[in-house]
Amino acid sequence: MNGMFRNFIGLLCLITTFFSACRPKERSTESVEQAMQNYNRYILEMDVDSIALLYAPDGELGKMAKGRDSIRRFLDNFKRYKVLSQVSTTNLIKISRDTALQSGSYTQKVIVPVNDTVTVRGLFSTKWIWMDPTGWHIQRMETQPVK
Secondary structure: OHHHHHHHHHHHHHHHHHHHHHOOOOOOHHHHHHHHHHHHHHHHHOOHHHHHHHEEEEEEEOOOEEOHHHHHHHHHOOOOOEEEEEEEEEEEEEEEOOEEEEEEEEEEEEEEOOOEEEEEEEEEEEEEEEEOOOEEEEEEEEEEEEO
């Protein structure tokens, strides 16, 4: 009986671990910030496929592109640019159910095709939506350069 009880407890622990691992990611401000840090990393690497996939299927990159394929094509225009740094600072994250609104500022340093280095600063606002099982995706991102 004792061995059977241990086997039962072991199986119960295994099932609990499995279901805990399969649980949806947490919808927290930290998870939104992590999604933005992924975005920053993809921009730094100019990984246009990963950037496009971080958007919802009908996501919008300002007024320039709507939908993942359109966003990918738009970003392909910048493949000759070398991003040296991409930093965002969040001022606000507000979560309501499956939607998160994030705003803040960004600084980007880039070598443009004429071999000149440019630093761009601005403000951003992002509307994230939660998509099971992959987590946060950008529904709409707007940026506004500031001098």
